[in-house]
Amino acid sequence: MILDPKIPSGPLAEKWNKHKFDMKLVNPANKRKYKAIVVGSGLAGGAAAASLAELGYQVSCFCYQDSPRRAHSIAAQGGINASKNYQNDGDSVYRLFYDTIKGGDFRSREANTYRLAEVSANIIDQCVAQGVPFARDYGGLLDNRSFGGAQVSRTFYARGQTGQQLLLGAYSALSRQIGLGNVIMHTRMEMLDLVVVDGRARGIVVRNMVTGEVSSHAADAVILATGGYGNVFYLSTNATGCNVTATYRAHKKGAFFANPCYTQIHPTCIPVAGDYQSKLTLMSESLRNDGRIWVPKKQGDERPADQIPEDERDYYLERKYPSFGNLAPRDISSRSAKEACDDGRGVGETKVGVYLDFKDAIKRLGKDTIAERYGNLFDMYNRITGEDPYTVPMRIYPASHYTMGGLWVDYNLESTVPGLFVLGEANFSDHGANRLGASALMQGLADGYFVIPYTLGNFYARSGVSDVTTEHPEFKKVEADVAERTNKFLSIGGKRTPDSFHKELGKVMWENCGMGRNEAGLKKAIELIPKIREEFWSNLKVLGKGEELNQSLESAGRVADFLEFAEMMCHDALDRDESCGAHFREEHQSDEGEAVRNDKDYLYVAAWEYAGVGKKPNLHKEPLVFENVELATRSYK
Amino acid sequence: MNITLFVWRQKNADDRGKMEKYLAKDISSHMSFLEMLDVVNEDLVQNDVEPIAFDHDCREGICGMCSLVVNGTPHGPERGTTICQLHMRHFKDGDNIYIEPWRARAFPVLRDLVVDRTAFDRIMAAGGFVSINTGGTPDANALPIPKTDADTAMDAAACIGCGACVAACKNASAMLFVAAKVSQFASLPQGQAERKERVTNMLAQMQLEGFGNCSNYYECEAACPKDISVKFIAKMNREYLRASCLKE
Ligand SMILES: Cc1cc2nc3c(=O)[nH]c(=O)nc-3n(C[C@H](O)[C@H](O)[C@H](O)COP(=O)(O)OP(=O)(O)OC[C@H]3O[C@@H](n4cnc5c(N)ncnc54)[C@H](O)[C@@H]3O)c2cc1C
Numbered sequence: 068m069i070l071d072p073k074i075p076s077g078p079l080a081e082k083w084n085k086h087k088f089d090m091k092l093v094n095p096a097n098k099r100k101y102k103a104i105v106v107g108s109g110l111a112g113g114a115a116a117a118s119l120a121e122l123g124y125q126v127s128c129f130c131y132q133d134s135p136r137r138a139h140s141i142a143a144q145g146g147i148n149a150s151k152n153y154q155n156d157g158d159s160v161y162r163l164f165y166d167t168i169k170g171g172d173f174r175s176r177e178a179n180t181y182r183l184a185e186v187s188a189n190i191i192d193q194c195v196a197q198g199v200p201f202a203r204d205y206g207g208l209l210d211n212r213s214f215g216g217a218q219v220s221r222t223f224y225a226r227g228q229t230g231q232q233l234l235l236g237a238y239s240a241l242s243r244q245i246g247l248g249n250v251i252m253h254t255r256m257e258m259l260d261l262v263v264v265d266g267r268a269r270g271i272v273v274r275n276m277v278t279g280e281v282s283s284h285a286a287d288a289v290i291l292a293t294g295g296y297g298n299v300f301y302l303s304t305n306a307t308g309c310n311v312t313a314t315y316r317a318h319k320k321g322a323f324f325a326n327p328c329y330t331q332i333h334p335t336c337i338p339v340a341g342d343y344q345s346k347l348t349l350m351s352e353s354l355r356n357d358g359r360i361w362v363p364k365k366q367g368d369e370r371p372a373d374q375i376p377e378d379e380r381d382y383y384l385e386r387k388y389p390s391f392g393n394l395a396p397r398d399i400s401s402r403s404a405k406e407a408c409d410d411g412r413g414v415g416e417t418k419v420g421v422y423l424d425f426k427d428a429i430k431r432l433g434k435d436t437i438a439e440r441y442g443n444l445f446d447m448y449n450r451i452t453g454e455d456p457y458t459v460p461m462r463i464y465p466a467s468h469y470t471m472g473g474l475w476v477d478y479n480l481e482s483t484v485p486g487l488f489v490l491g492e493a494n495f496s497d498h499g500a501n502r503l504g505a506s507a508l509m510q511g512l513a514d515g516y517f518v519i520p521y522t523l524g525n526f527y528a529r530s531g532v533s534d535v536t537t538e539h540p541e542f543k544k545v546e547a548d549v550a551e552r553t554n555k556f557l558s559i560g561g562k563r564t565p566d567s568f569h570k571e572l573g574k575v576m577w578e579n580c581g582m583g584r585n586e587a588g589l590k591k592a593i594e595l596i597p598k599i600r601e602e603f604w605s606n607l608k609v610l611g612k613g614e615e616l617n618q619s620l621e622s623a624g625r626v627a628d629f630l631e632f633a634e635m636m637c638h639d640a641l642d643r644d645e646s647c648g649a650h651f652r653e654e655h656q657s658d659e660g661e662a663v664r665n666d667k668d669y670l671y672v673a674a675w676e677y678a679g680v681g682k683k684p685n686l687h688k689e690p691l692v693f694e695n696v697e698l699a700t701r702s703y704k
Numbered sequence: 705m706n707i708t709l710f711v712w713r714q715k716n717a718d719d720r721g722k723m724e725k726y727l728a729k730d731i732s733s734h735m736s737f738l739e740m741l742d743v744v745n746e747d748l749v750q751n752d753v754e755p756i757a758f759d760h761d762c763r764e765g766i767c768g769m770c771s772l773v774v775n776g777t778p779h780g781p782e783r784g785t786t787i788c789q790l791h792m793r794h795f796k797d798g799d800n801i802y803i804e805p806w807r808a809r810a811f812p813v814l815r816d817l818v819v820d821r822t823a824f825d826r827i828m829a830a831g832g833f834v835s836i837n838t839g840g841t842p843d844a845n846a847l848p849i850p851k852t853d854a855d856t857a858m859d860a861a862a863c864i865g866c867g868a869c870v871a872a873c874k875n876a877s878a879m880l881f882v883a884a885k886v887s888q889f890a891s892l893p894q895g896q897a898e899r900k901e902r903v904t905n906m907l908a909q910m911q912l913e914g915f916g917n918c919s920n921y922y923e924c925e926a927a928c929p930k931d932i933s934v935k936f937i938a939k940m941n942r943e944y945l946r947a948s949c950l951k952e
């Protein structure tokens with residue numbers, strides 16, 4: 068199969084406009100005839116469901132939480148990028164595009180990334196019109212801050228709760244459409260499978276998480292906006308419910324999975340405290356604007372921070388990357404923290420952490436200014452650790468945070484299964500091997516508000532109404548498969564809980580397919596994962612019934628999918644025998660420990676086709692063509 | 705430390721439910737409250753007792769999913785803190801802890817500590833928005849908004865929709881939740897066009913859902929994990945009065 072990204076011809080800056088003109092339109096009178104299923108109500112799904120309903124399509128939207136407002140987009144703290152150039156500091160669509168391509172270490176598609184930069188400005192307009200209370204300066208205009216990996220101030224924010232406010236904006240638009248009867252919202256419903264008939268996505272099978280009822284839903288197109296798979300590491304900054312189930316099930320039904328090994332480790336999270344830990348909390352990257360990162364110069368230094376004199380501190384990011392300093396991109400900052408700790412210079416009880424110090428910023432700007440900028444983050448830190456960051460430096464350590472990989476999609480955000488579209492973090496499209504801060508919110512909303520409303524119409528106009536209803540035998544078959552799987556979980560009758568398997572898997576992944584990867588480790592993981600999986604299917608313990616609210620059962624289903632998915636992730640990491648962005652193969656580094664890319668052999672998107680449980684998936688390559696930017700060695704010195 | 709828990713167990717919406725006693729052993733003071741429950745659940749399963757069902761997702765105080773009444777207080781003893789962010793260092797060895805679900809007519813219990821809060825979504829669908837479609841909006845900086853107004857709007861918009869205010873209120877009123885949304889839009893120019901309809905429709909839906917009225921006990925503010933101020937209730941009342949006066 069040839070992977071056709073369907074990139075429009077013509078100059079970069081005109082592609083999207085030209086494409087919008089070339090795409091077919093659905094006659095307004097016919098729009099009511101088309102149904103769309105949107106799985107996910109985060110920024111991508113919420114924005115898509117609302118916008119499609121406004122256009123007149125019939126939309127059903129699904130989420131696993133009790134309200135669409137609780138999707139994990141709510142947790143984003145720092146901000147959202149847009150090339151508004153309100154600060155007059157030299158920003159432009161092209162600069163945002165270039166920064167994103169460079170930040171992604173030249174492993175993303177030019178055309179998609181350019182479109183993202185192009186529509187970014189509309190997003191801010193849209194959100195302001197919805198009443199999103201972005202931060203403003205005293206003249207009443209919008210305020211900006213700068214974020215990791217950028218030298219211009221283009222990040223819009225709403226205190227430390229940007230994701231919350233953007234999501235509540237999308238949720239308000241969605242609520243309006245629900246009230247108008249244009250969207251049917253299904254909460255506490257988990258998608259457990261995709262239904263494909265005659266090579267086209269026809270609908271989904273879901274489980275009602277309150278009653279346990281399994282039901283089918285048919286539509287003319289299915290849109291997955293189900294977020295990332297960071298919980299493959301068990302511990303991550305994701306919500307505990309975040310999962311790979313929707314995308315992995317679609318993968319098993321024919322959708323190729325692209326670049327699963329591109330996972331981002333965020334440099335500023337609160338370190339792990341004990342083995343009961345259930346999740347890790349991010350401390351927004353914006354803190355790096357004013358905080359300085361350091362460790363003691365001496366190994367095994369036991370003195371408290373305030374007793375270590377200036378000249379015995381190593382501000383290692385400032386030292387190694389003088390022009391970006393503490394704002395060096397995430398992968399670089401994360402690895403530097405790991406190096407410092409591996410070198411025996413970590414801080415805190417566990418020695419797996421580095422300092423993020425605000426002493427100088429408080430001296431320079433005053434406590435009030437710092438409190439205004441980061442007050443809620445400081446409070447959160449204090450609540451979790453019991454330490455006051457105004458007087459004692461924070462301790463931070465990297466954690467799994469975002470997944471650049473996802474289902475493969477073309478320029479129209481359509482997967483390899485016709486009629487199946489994938490938006491937001493669930494797709495692979497815009498961030499290459501590493502995502503810049505404040506760009507995920509931008510991408511989710513770009514996909515949902517400004518891309519899918521156009522490209523879905525084109526699909527409908529070309530493919531017509533689907534004639535498959537939920538009475539089709541394939542729906543019945545998938546329902547039966549789902550029911551059988553549920554029964555299996557309940558009947559194994561072993562000794563271990565789903566969580567214990569998830570923890571075990573997470574450890575294997577973090578150690579072997581985490582911040583640093585090498586051939587031996589990856590091969591070991593590929594050996595270990597099937598063993599965990601085997602034990603899972605023979606020694607799992609899930610109490611209760613299928614026909615009731617059963618959280619262990621939900622968790623069993625998610626862990627089962629992670630146990631298969633993880634293996635594919637390791638295969639991808641092993642196959643990509645180069646370092647790029649967040650994918651750091653220890654075999655490929657410079658003398659200074661920087662990632663060394665291999666553009667000759669790996670300038671492609673790795674799209675994996677399902678081949679069976681425990682079998683190595685089939686690799687398909689989409690070559691990456693750079694017509695506008697020159698492949699440079701990423702340098703943040 | 706070791707702690708004795710008394711937990712509300714209820715099989716489903718029709719079950720009557722009752723308190724059960726469990727032991728939480730070897731709890732570290734660094735654990736979060738929900739991690740303590742995870743440990744207890746792991747233990748229960750090993751003893752063939754179905755684990756305690758409770759809502760949670762982000763575990764960082766922002767999604768609004770967690771919803772436990774701890775020792776009679778929604779979200780527990782720490783002010784301005786969701787239960788997922790409460791850490792066990794606030795308890796001590798030998799403590800008894802009582803854990804119950806939100807109790808309100810409009811929030812029926814689904815199982816154990818899990819309640820149905822979809823009434824909140826229906827209130828939002830009745831008016832918690834600005835009626836604009838995607839696209840065609842003016843440049844974001846075309847409309848300067850005084851910083852103080854934007855800040856007030858943000859103070860109100862910080863609500864996470866958890867429902868603790870309802871659980872804390874003797875009348876199970878949802879006034880603080882509704883007031884937060886109404887005030888956010890009332891503070892901003894974007895919200896002006898639908899000012900009247902918004903407050904009228906959201907309050908009407910609130911009544912329809914079976915939430916009680918506000919009789920100024922202000923328990924809601926004390927329980928709110930986001931410190932949403934009761935001054936927004938006063939603001940909403942003014943909005944409502946204004947809307948009523950403007951009616952024909
Ligand atoms: C702590 C944190 C901070 C962040 N900060 C920033 C930031 O400052 N700036 C930035 O740009 N990005 C940030 N990010 C990244 C960004 O928030 C996410 O990438 C983005 O919000 C993802 O949006 P989404 O719509 O794709 O998915 P989500 O918001 O995760 O939504 C997923 C949706 O899918 C539903 N779902 C999932 N699986 C199923 C299923 N099987 N069945 C039914 N429904 C399902 C869920 O219910 C949910 O509604 C942050 C991420 C985290 C974790």
Ligand code: SF4
Nearest residue numbers: 863864866867869928
């Ligand atoms: S007002 Fe406070 S207590 Fe009530 S729903 Fe909002 S955040 Fe929760």
Ligand code: FES
Nearest residue numbers: 761763768770788
């Ligand atoms: S679990 Fe999200 S607020 Fe508590």
